[in-house]
Amino acid sequence: MKPSIPKGTRDFSSxxxxxxRFIFETIQEVFECYGFEPIETPxxxxxxxxxxxYGEEGDxxxxxxxxxxxxxxxxxxxxxxxxxxNQISPKISEKALRYDLTVPFARYVVQHQNELxxxxxxxxxxxVWRADRPQKGRFREFYQCDxxxxxxxxxxxxxxxxxxxDAVFSKLRLDDVVIRxxxxxxxxxxxxxxxxxDKLIDFTVALDKLDKIGREGVLNEMRSKGLSEExxxxxEPVFDxxxxxxxxxxxxxxxxxxxxxxxxxxxxxxxxxEKLEELKLDSARLELDITLARGLNYYTGAIFExxxxxxxxxxxxxxxxxxxxxxxxxLKGMSGVGISFxxxxxxxxxxxxxxxxxxxxxxxxxxxxNFGEKEALYALKAxxxxxxxxxxxxxxxxxxxxxxQMNYADKREIHFVVLAGEEEMNTGKFGVKNMRTGDxxxxxxxxxxRLLGSKD
RNA sequence: GUGGUUGUAGCUCAGUUGGUUAGAGCGCUAGAUUGUGGUUCUAGAGGUCGCCGGUUCGAGACCGGUCUUCCACCCCA
Numbered sequence: 001m002k003p004s005i006p007k008g009t010r011d012f013s014s015x016x017x018x019x020x021r022f023i024f025e026t027i028q029e030v031f032e033c034y035g036f037e038p039i040e041t042p043x044x045x046x047x048x049x050x051x052x053x054y055g056e057e058g059d060x061x062x063x064x065x066x067x068x069x070x071x072x073x074x075x076x077x078x079x080x081x082x083x084x085x086n087q088i089s090p091k092i093s094e095k096a097l098r099y100d101l102t103v104p105f106a107r108y109v110v111q112h113q114n115e116l117x118x119x120x121x122x123x124x125x126x127x128v129w130r131a132d133r134p135q136k137g138r139f140r141e142f143y144q145c146d147x148x149x150x151x152x153x154x155x156x157x158x159x160x161x162x163x164x165x166d167a168v169f170s171k172l173r174l175d176d177v178v179i180r181x182x183x184x185x186x187x188x189x190x191x192x193x194x195x196x197x198d199k200l201i202d203f204t205v206a207l208d209k210l211d212k213i214g215r216e217g218v219l220n221e222m223r224s225k226g227l228s229e230e231x232x233x234x235x236e237p238v239f240d241x242x243x244x245x246x247x248x249x250x251x252x253x254x255x256x257x258x259x260x261x262x263x264x265x266x267x268x269x270x271x272x273x274e275k276l277e278e279l280k281l282d283s284a285r286l287e288l289d290i291t292l293a294r295g296l297n298y299y300t301g302a303i304f305e306x307x308x309x310x311x312x313x314x315x316x317x318x319x320x321x322x323x324x325x326x327x328x329x330x331l332k333g334m335s336g337v338g339i340s341f342x343x344x345x346x347x348x349x350x351x352x353x354x355x356x357x358x359x360x361x362x363x364x365x366x367x368x369x370n371f372g373e374k375e376a377l378y379a380l381k382a383x384x385x386x387x388x389x390x391x392x393x394x395x396x397x398x399x400x401x402x403x404x405q406m407n408y409a410d411k412r413e414i415h416f417v418v419l420a421g422e423e424e425m426n427t428g429k430f431g432v433k434n435m436r437t438g439d440x441x442x443x444x445x446x447x448x449x450r451l452l453g454s455k456d
Numbered sequence: 457g458u459g460g461u462u463g464u465a466g467c468u469c470a471g472u473u474g475g476u477u478a479g480a481g482c483g484c485u486a487g488a489u490u491g492u493g494g495u496u497c498u499a500g501a502g503g504u505c506g507c508c509g510g511u512u513c514g515a516g517a518c519c520g521g522u523c524u525u526c527c528a529c530c531c532c533a
Contacts, residue, residue, distance in 0.1 A: 007524075057531055060457075100533090128533085133457085135527055144533065205531090294532090306533095314532060342533030371491080406493040421491065435493070 008132070008140025018361040020347060023172065024125060027145045027341055030168045034160065036123040036147045041104040043127070047096045053103045053328070055297055061130045063140075064093040097129040101146040102298075102325070102338065109150050109336075110329035118151030125343075137313045137345050146319075148338025150326065158272045158302045158321065159279070161339045165306055165317060166284040168341065173355050175283040177316075180305045182292035183269045184320070186252060189262015190238060193255070194231035201297060203227065207238075208293035215239050238290055245273045245288040252290065268301060298322040304339055311352050316345045362392070366416040366452050367409040370396040378425050379418065382445055391452050393418075409435060416452060 005011065012020065028038075050062055071092045072080075079087040098104055101124045109120060125145045134140060147164065149157050162179055169177040187207070191200045202225040210218050219232055237255055241248045249270050256262030269288065276286055284306075294303045301321030308316060319339030326334040350356055366386065368379035379395050386393040396405045409417045419431035430448050433440040443451065 004524080055531095057457095061531080130532080132532075133530095134525090135529095138532075142533065316533070318533065340533065345533060369491085402491050403489075403493075408493090410493040417492080419491070423491095431491090433492070438493090440492085 006140070008134035008138075010139065010141075015361045016347075019351070019356050020343065022356065022360045023343055023346055023350070024143075024145070026171050027168055027343075028123070028125065030164060030171065031123040031145075031147050033167075034121075034147070034164050036121045039105075039108065039122045039124055040126060041098070041101075041108055041124070043129075044095045044097050045104055045107070047090065047094055049107050049329075050096050050099055050103060051090075053298070054099060058099065061132055062099050063097040063129045063131050064089065065095040065097065067092055067094055098126070099130060100128050101126060101144050101340070102148065102322075105146070105148060105338075106325045106336075107329055109334070110326050110331040113331060119149050119157075120151055121147070121149045123147040137348055139344060143343035145341040145343055146338055148336055150334050150336035153323075153335040155268055155271045155302075156275075157337050158268075159275045161304065161319065161337065162272070162276055162284075162286060163279065163281070165304070165339060166281040169284055169306075170282040172346070172350060174308065174310075174346070174349060174353070176308065176310065177284045178307050178309070179284050179286050180289040180292045180307065181269070181272065181286060182289055182303050183265040183301055184299050184303060185261050185265025185268065185301060186256070186290065187265075187293060189256045189259035189265055190235070192259045192262065194227075194234040196227050196231050199225060199227060204293035207291050210239070210291040241290055245286065246270070246277075248288050248290065249273065265301075272302065294318060294320065298325055300324070302337065308349055311349050313345055313348060315342070316349060317341045364392045364394055364412065364414045366391065366393040366418055367405070367412075367414045368393065368395045368418045368420065369402065369405050370399045371419075371421045372399045375399075375421055375425060379420050382418070382420070382430065382448060385445065385449060386452055389449065389453050391449075393452065418448070 031038075044065055047062075047064065051059055054062070074091040075088050079091075105122065105124060109116065123146060125143065127141055127143050129141050132138060132140060147161070162181070165177075165179050169175070187204050188197070188200060191197050191203050196203050203222065206218050206221040206225065209221065213221070219235075222232060222235075223229075237251070241251055243251075249266055253263070253266045256266060273286065273288060292303060292305055294305060299320040300323040303320035304318060305315045306317035317340055319337070321335065321337035323335045324332065325336050326332075366383075368376075368383060370376050370379070376395055376399070383393045383395055396408065406417060413435075415435060417433045417435055419433065420429070424430055424442070429442050429444055431440060431442055432448060432451060
């Protein structure tokens with residue numbers, strides 16, 4: 001049997017782990033700096049918790065877990081005969097793998113509402129699974145790093161999240177990141193204005209594709225979804241928006257005069273944009289984009305999407321406000337807003353741009369050559385002392401040929417090889433070879449500690 | 457879910473209109489070098505050609521199916 005792993009999953013080498021950890025730690029540090037506290041939820045939930053929360057498309061992409069035991073027991077012969085999946089699926093599968101972190105979080109908030117202090121700020125860094133077809137930057141198992149606040153409808157939270165995005169990407173030295181921002185209320189307002197409220201989802205999904213399929217493409221898609229020519233004509237000004245964020249908002253304001261919800265959206269966006277102009281971003285750019293829609297249908301206010309033009313890849317982060325996410329689990333009137341970082345895509349970008357510094361990968365500092373039982377014991381005494389000082393040191397496990405041991409050190413890129421044979425033992429010395437320069441010197445244990453204990 | 461693409465040694469890949477025993481580079485193991493890695497030289501090991509079926513006297517090559525890789529769409533981080 002040829003060993004393999006499932007489609008869309010990956011093994012990680014130690015150097016990849018080191019780099020991934022660096023990203024995790026950076027994000028985690030910033031999350032905590034902004035006052036978020038960690039939680040974790042199970043990797044699988046009851047199907048009923050997840051199903052129906054991500055739209056029809058989402059349901060298809062949820063990994064369902066087959067019941068244990070005789071999972072066909074509850075299925076009627078009739079349903080089986082007809083191969084009626086909608087009937088069979090819920091009977092044979094009652095659990096499903098986590099599809100994102102937001103819905104489990106909503107469940108968590110409702111379930112633990114009495115123990116939480118609101119506004120509740122949590123972050124969560126865990127893998128999620130999607131039964132998607134893998135392609136560039138798209139995996140079936142990947143990590144999301146989420147931070148959300150529930151129990152506050154303050155727009156300052158939106159301001160904080162944009163600032164948080166900026167802080168993380170600045171720390172990762174990934175500059176020229178674009179944070180696109182929009183507000184669902186504006187989209188609703190536009191739909192209202194052109195008389196397409198009932199087709200809000202189709203409308204926003206089509207509009208979102210503007211940069212991909214162009215103006216005509218968008219109009220065609222809207223036509224095919226049943227929007228009237230009249231509506232499309234009224235939409236024209238949206239495509240012609242230009243100028244700064246505030247100028248565009250100005251234009252939207254005059255356009256949405258007759259839509260109460262639209263005006264609310266403009267007002268909200270203006271608040272966020274204005275405050276961030278005062279506060280200044282470090283390296284990211286905040287860009288108002290009226291065409292930004294994002295598929296998830298629970299967003300009701302601000303929506304964010306983070307992209308980098310340094311690499312052709314989907315978004316590396318996204319988020320938004322949802323006024324009633326916990327409502328479906330029975331807790332009404334709880335507004336939440338949150339953002340997510342796509343770790344795996346950020347990794348790809350940093351790798352592509354060669355932004356990982358070399359020292360994220362921790363190599364052992366010293367390998368002691370094994371010359372035999374007595375010498376090995378002598379070496380291990382020094383190794384123990386080094387380890388107490390936090391120096392990564394080890395002994396070659398067997399007294400193999402010198403060439404083999406040296407070769408081993410070389411391949412693992414170990415900085416120093418320490419040689420202590422009979423002669424060194426008798427004089428209490430150690431031969432230390434620097435594998436990068438090839439220099440070799442004799443020293444006593446004290447000097448050895450100083451040499452290997454130093455930075456690099 | 458739709459369309460395309462890929463699969464030959466551990467890795468990267470050659471392999472002619474179908475024709476004997478399927479190759480190269482790198483890597484690996486050993487030796488040259490019994491206390492010194494990288495460089496060099498020599499020798500060696502390593503392949504049911506993704507899998508199943510079909511066409512043929514004969515298939516790594518052609519046909520069908522299936523799995524896999526990567527890419528695009530849908531959708532998304």
